Every structure is written in C-alpha cells, then in structure tokens.
Amino acid sequence: MPSAEALKARQKRLAAGREQQRAEQAVTLPSQGQLMLPLLRCLDSAGGEAAPADLYDPVAAEAQIDATVRDAMAVFAHGRVHSLFERQVRHAQQLAKMKGLIDARSRGRWTLTDRGQGVLENARPGVVLTIFETRFGLAVWGHVEEAAALIERGSVATIYTSPPYPILKAKEYGGMEAASWLAWSLDLADLWKPLLAPGGSLFMNLGAEVYRRGVPYQSTYLERFVVAMEDRCGYQLAQRWHWDNPTKLGSIEWVSVRRRRLRQTVEPVYWWVNDVAGMQDRADxxxxxxxxxxxxxxxxxxxxxxxxxxxxxxxxxxxxxxxxSTLLSAANSASNDPYRRACRGAGLKAHPAIFPASLPERAILMTTQPGDLVVDPFFGSGTVGEVAERLGRRWIGIERSKAYLDTAALRFPAIAGGEGIPSCP
Ligand SMILES: C[S@@+](CC[C@H](N)C(=O)[O-])C[C@H]1O[C@@H](n2cnc3c(N)ncnc32)[C@H](O)[C@@H]1O
Structure with missing residues (x-):
C-alpha cells in the first residue's frame, strides 16, 4: 500500500502531466523532423559547434516559428517550468544524433558531424541554382523534382541517367528501399515524359543486385518497374542493354563473406521511347x-x-x-582517369558511383543529332555533360549535391581554368 506522501506526489505528477498536455495542445509545435534541417544550418553558422542555449533563438528564426510557439511554456512532472519549443529542439537534436548528423559527446555542446555537413551540402527544397555553364551545357543545383520544371516541354531528345539504386543501407549519395524507390521513380518517369520530344529516348542505368533484408533473395523491383513504365506511364521499351563492369565485387555479404551467390557484374540499362506506335522513333x-x-x-x-x-x-x-551488341564491357574504377586526377589535384573528393563515358556516348550517338538537347537529372560527376559537350549536343545536368557539381566542373577545362564563368543567378 503506497504511503499518503507517495500518493500525493503521484497526484501532483499526474496533474503536471495533464497541465503539460493542455499547454502542448494550445500551440502547434513543429515536428522534430521539421526542426532538424534548421538546427543543422544554425549549427553550421555557429562554426559547427554550439551550446544548446545559443541555438534555440537562431533555430526559431530559421524555422520561422511564431512568437506564441517560441514562448509557450509548460510545467513538467518534476514541477519545473520549461519551454515547449526548446524541448522540441532537443528532441530534434536526438533524432539528428540517431542519424549520425550531430554529435553530443562533449557535455553541453552539440557538434555537426561530417555526415551532417553532407546533408547541408545538398540543395534546399525549392531552390534551383545554375552552378556553371559551358558552351553547350548548363549544370544546375537542385532537386530533380523541382529542377525538371525549368525544362521546356517537348524539348529533350534524350534523357540518359543513373538514379540512386534502391538499397538497404543509406549511401553517401542517397538511397531508399525498393517500395519507396518504385513509387518515387514512376512519379519521375511521369514528370519527364512530357519533356521528351515525340520519339525521344529515356535511358536508365539501374542496379540489378538488390537483396531483401537478411536473406539471399533479390528484390524484383526492376521487373515491377519495367511493367509499370509501359502500363502506367506509357513508355515503349526499345531495348535492354547490359553494362558489364568486370571489376564489380557484388554483395559483400552474400558473395564474399557467406559465399552463397556469384559476383554480379552486369547491370541493365533500360531504353524507353516516348512513342506510341513506332512512328516517331528516330534511332539509328x-x-x-x-x-x-x-x-x-x-x-x-x-x-x-x-x-x-x-x-x-x-x-x-x-x-x-x-x-x-547490347553488351558493353567497361570498368569504372580507373583511379588515374582525368576526372579523378583533376579531383585529386583540386583537393576534392571524387564521386563514388560514376558510369563509364562509353555508355551515354553510344546512347547519345544513336538517338540524337548535333544541337539536340540531352538531360541527365542525376548528374553526379557530370559524365553525361562531358560526353554531350564533346559530341556537340546541348545538355542540362541536375544534381542536388553542390560538392559533386564542384567536381563535375573540373571536367570542363574552360570552367576549371577560369575562362568560363561559374554563374549563380
Ligand atoms: C548514381 S549517381 C550518378 C552518377 C553519374 N552517372 C556519374 O557518372 O557521375 C546519382 C546522383 O544523383 C544525385 N541525387 C540523388 N537524389 C537526387 C535528387 N532528388 N535530385 C537531384 N539529384 C539527386 C546524387 O547526389 C548522386 O550524385
């Protein structure tokens, strides 16, 4: 039987809990997820490290929190009065810590990690900036969903791209699991279709080696995607090409460690055409x-x-x-190729997932004429831009990471040498 004092304390805690709930319901607090990016930005502006108390006001300003929310207070169970907004910022910090974006090991200080810095280097939603221009091309920093709106309808002869593949663990350049990937990619395919000229081509280099979590069985996302591209989006499958990358190691877990599968070195490149009846296809x-x-x-x-x-x-x-033939054999790992050499020379980190120039080169030569427009919505290190420029095709590259775009600029000596003008409108 609890003592009278324990009962009284319990009642006090319950009353405080109810009071806290009432206070929380009276204001609409931003979610922890909504506060995470403002928090990372403010930490960055503070030099990468700060005490929580120095971040609350800047985060409120960055997240455009109104004064009633910023000032909302509540009595917590132990009887002390606290700011609800500040508590929410602390929760956002915990979320960021779980994701490895913030480190809070030193007491009373929050520190931005390299990974957190990486998130900041990605484009902000709604912002699309031209980072550099060449004689024939334009490299823009932005999210593919938004930047595509800048491209004139019916103006694109060929899209050649390699999106992040679906994966189980997030990679440096992004990634999502298969079901979300499917929904996202089909929405993008819908978005791109009206940009293509009649008979225009869409080439996608996709990853075939995607295992389901914890078992040596592969996802069938590619098969689902190919069917939906025709049934839902109305593309025509022109051909399946295959890229054999002889240096590819394959799944570490199922191939190298547990020895249950073979080294999968071949990846498909799907080629679709925006054409209903085969009348507009101009490939040669x-x-x-x-x-x-x-x-x-x-x-x-x-x-x-x-x-x-x-x-x-x-x-x-x-x-x-x-x-x-439809099989193209090429390694993508030469550490001394001009792009990687230029990155080393400039002290920049090279892109980790480059495809060989021979892939887009074949596609561009077969499906476009000089002067036609080629687009790569996942530009990465700018391989497609470099090939298109060399072949005299106009090009647009979209990339959400500024760091990768800085390395892509090195592919164009006129820019890197200072003759071109890196422009930011
Ligand atoms: C597989 S890499 C492309 C590499 C490229 N083919 C090359 O040869 O360098 C995919 C790229 O898409 C970018 N990316 C991922 N999600 C994006 C998005 N929503 N909008 C724009 N770019 C995105 C990543 O930053 C990454 O550089």
Missing part, C-alpha cells in the same frame, strides 16, 4: 558502328546449324563497320 545504329574484326570477314559460305544458308560473298560488302 550507323553512328556507333565498330571496326570489323579481321576474323569477322570473310565468311565461309554454306548452311549453318541453324538452317540458315549463307551464300558465297554474302558478307563481303563493306557496310561501314560491325553493329555493336
């Missing part, structure tokens, strides 16, 4: 013909095991070169 494989291999000609005449009869001289005609 002649610009990508390759030199004949000497062994390829001359051919031996006669009936093949398949039953096809090849007449003498059938392959003697020179058609300008051999037609490439």
């Amino acid at each position: 494989n002649r610009p990508v013909l390759q030199p004949y291999k000497t062994a390829q000609r001359p051919y031996r005449a006669g009936r093949r095991p398949s039953g096809i009869d090849i007449g003498a001289g059938a392959f003697d005609r020179d058609n300008g070169g051999a037609i490439p």
Whole structure:
C-alpha cells in the first residue's frame, strides 16, 4: 500500500502531466523532423559547434516559428517550468544524433558531424541554382523534382541517367528501399515524359543486385518497374542493354563473406521511347558502328546449324563497320582517369558511383543529332555533360549535391581554368 506522501506526489505528477498536455495542445509545435534541417544550418553558422542555449533563438528564426510557439511554456512532472519549443529542439537534436548528423559527446555542446555537413551540402527544397555553364551545357543545383520544371516541354531528345539504386543501407549519395524507390521513380518517369520530344529516348542505368533484408533473395523491383513504365506511364521499351563492369565485387555479404551467390557484374540499362506506335522513333545504329574484326570477314559460305544458308560473298560488302551488341564491357574504377586526377589535384573528393563515358556516348550517338538537347537529372560527376559537350549536343545536368557539381566542373577545362564563368543567378 503506497504511503499518503507517495500518493500525493503521484497526484501532483499526474496533474503536471495533464497541465503539460493542455499547454502542448494550445500551440502547434513543429515536428522534430521539421526542426532538424534548421538546427543543422544554425549549427553550421555557429562554426559547427554550439551550446544548446545559443541555438534555440537562431533555430526559431530559421524555422520561422511564431512568437506564441517560441514562448509557450509548460510545467513538467518534476514541477519545473520549461519551454515547449526548446524541448522540441532537443528532441530534434536526438533524432539528428540517431542519424549520425550531430554529435553530443562533449557535455553541453552539440557538434555537426561530417555526415551532417553532407546533408547541408545538398540543395534546399525549392531552390534551383545554375552552378556553371559551358558552351553547350548548363549544370544546375537542385532537386530533380523541382529542377525538371525549368525544362521546356517537348524539348529533350534524350534523357540518359543513373538514379540512386534502391538499397538497404543509406549511401553517401542517397538511397531508399525498393517500395519507396518504385513509387518515387514512376512519379519521375511521369514528370519527364512530357519533356521528351515525340520519339525521344529515356535511358536508365539501374542496379540489378538488390537483396531483401537478411536473406539471399533479390528484390524484383526492376521487373515491377519495367511493367509499370509501359502500363502506367506509357513508355515503349526499345531495348535492354547490359553494362558489364568486370571489376564489380557484388554483395559483400552474400558473395564474399557467406559465399552463397556469384559476383554480379552486369547491370541493365533500360531504353524507353516516348512513342506510341513506332512512328516517331528516330534511332539509328550507323553512328556507333565498330571496326570489323579481321576474323569477322570473310565468311565461309554454306548452311549453318541453324538452317540458315549463307551464300558465297554474302558478307563481303563493306557496310561501314560491325553493329555493336547490347553488351558493353567497361570498368569504372580507373583511379588515374582525368576526372579523378583533376579531383585529386583540386583537393576534392571524387564521386563514388560514376558510369563509364562509353555508355551515354553510344546512347547519345544513336538517338540524337548535333544541337539536340540531352538531360541527365542525376548528374553526379557530370559524365553525361562531358560526353554531350564533346559530341556537340546541348545538355542540362541536375544534381542536388553542390560538392559533386564542384567536381563535375573540373571536367570542363574552360570552367576549371577560369575562362568560363561559374554563374549563380
Ligand atoms: C548514381 S549517381 C550518378 C552518377 C553519374 N552517372 C556519374 O557518372 O557521375 C546519382 C546522383 O544523383 C544525385 N541525387 C540523388 N537524389 C537526387 C535528387 N532528388 N535530385 C537531384 N539529384 C539527386 C546524387 O547526389 C548522386 O550524385
């Protein structure tokens, strides 16, 4: 049986709890998630480290909190009066700490981590800035969902891109699990379709090796995506290409450690066309013909095991070169390629997920003419921009990380050398 004193204390705590609840209901507090970015920005402005008490007012200003919310107080269970807003900022700090964005190990001080700094380097929602321009192209800093609105409808000949793949663990350059990825990517495909000219192409390099959590079985998100691209978005599948990256290690867990699967080195590149009846498709494989291999000609005449009869001289005609297959083999890990060398020279960190230039080059040559517009909405290190510039195509690159755009600028000597003008409208 609790003592009379314990009962009294309990009643006091309950009354304080009810009072606190009433006070909370009287104001609409911002959520912890809403406060997180303002908190990171204010920490950054304070030099990366600050005492909580020095951050409350700046965070309220940054998050545009009105005075009634900023000043709302409540009596807490132990009888002391506290600011509800300040408590919410502390909760936002805990959330940021769980995500590794803030470190609070030293007592009474909050510190921005490298990861938190990385979040700040991504574009702010609603803000799209031109970071640099070249003779043919434009690199913009912004979120793909917003920046796409700047592109004129029907003006794009080809989109060539590689979005972040669905994954289980967040990577430096972003990532989400398969179900959210599917919804997000289909919305983007809907957004891009009217930007494409009739017969315009959309190429997407997508990750095939996505395992479900904790089991050696793969997600079938790609299959679902391909079906929905046709059924929901109305794209036509032109072809599946495959990129073989011989240096790819594959899943560490299922391939290298537990040895249950093979090293998966091939990734698909899906090619869709914005065309209903096959009447607008302008693709042509002649610009990508390759030199004949000497062994390829001359051919031996006669009936093949398949039953096809090849007449003498059938392959003697020179058609300008051999037609490439849909399999393209190229490593993306050369540490001494000009981009990575330029990054090292400038003291910048190179992008971690670059595709080889030969992929967009083939697509651009097959589906565009000089002067046509090519877009990469996930620009990264700017591979597509570099190829388009070299081939005389106009281009637009969209990227949410300013740090990656700074490295992309190094691909264009006129910019990096100071002859171009990095512009910020
Ligand atoms: C796989 S990388 C692209 C790399 C590029 N193909 C290359 O060769 O350098 C994907 C890029 O998309 C960017 N990104 C992710 N989400 C974005 C978004 N919502 N808006 C704009 N860019 C985004 C990431 O910062 C990352 O640089």
